[in-house]
Amino acid sequence: MERRKLIGIGIGIGAGLAVLPAWWALNRAADEPGGDWHTDTAPLEQAFPLLGPLTDAKWVSSRDGDDRGLPSPELVISGLARLAPGKLAELTAAHPFVSEAPAGDFSSWFEKPLGGQGPQDPQWIRSRELDRDGTGGSTSLWFDRRSDTVRFWARNPYGQ
Numbered sequence: 001m002e003r004r005k006l007i008g009i010g011i012g013i014g015a016g017l018a019v020l021p022a023w024w025a026l027n028r029a030a031d032e033p034g035g036d037w038h039t040d041t042a043p044l045e046q047a048f049p050l051l052g053p054l055t056d057a058k059w060v061s062s063r064d065g066d067d068r069g070l071p072s073p074e075l076v077i078s079g080l081a082r083l084a085p086g087k088l089a090e091l092t093a094a095h096p097f098v099s100e101a102p103a104g105d106f107s108s109w110f111e112k113p114l115g116g117q118g119p120q121d122p123q124w125i126r127s128r129e130l131d132r133d134g135t136g137g138s139t140s141l142w143f144d145r146r147s148d149t150v151r152f153w154a155r156n157p158y159g160q
Contacts, residue, residue: 036060036113037079044081047157048139050091050130051150057081058117059152062110074137076155078111080118083148091130091143100126102142102151119147 038061041054059079101124106114122144132139137156143149 036064038064041081044077044079044152047077047154048141048150048152051081051083051141052087053084055082055084058114060110060113062108064110074156075158076108076110076153077157078106078108078153079114080149080151083143083150085148088143088145088148088150091127092125092145095127095129097125097127097143100124100142102140102153118151119144119149122147122149122151124151 037058039057041057044054044057044059045051057079059077059081062074062076101122105116106112123146124142124144126140126142130141132154136159137154139152139154139157142151144151
């Protein structure tokens with residue numbers, strides 16, 4: 001009986017050690033510069049349906065790799081996406097825009113991977129009509145006309 005317990009413990013420890021290299025490799029990949037963001041556009045298209053189909057994206061979430069040690073009850077997503085050709089012209093024809101730049105260059109703890117990303121010398125514009133601010137969440141959008149890029153910051157973008 002004791003021998004079976006020892007074999008079981010040995011197998012359990014061996015399985016745990018086998019998982020360690022995989023965890024370490026994933027953690028190291030996340031630490032590599034330029035690869036610590038999402039590129040899938042579907043979640044953004046769901047969060048921002050008014051923007052239509054997006055051609056590419058770089059974004060991060062406050063729930064990704066929470067290095068603060070405290071889980072956040074709120075989801076925040078932040079990043080950049082490219083609009084389909086003609087979409088920004090459609091939006092600017094339908095809504096009033098003003099020149100306004102985002103407050104900082106991705107300064108939150110989870111936004112650090114995006115620092116320095118985005119269009120070169122952007123000329124940001126913003127429409128308060130396109131921003132959302134409600135009890136469940138808020139969204140801020142800035143657009144660069146020259147690159148058809150949208151920069152976004154959204155708290156609870158899915159109404160969570």
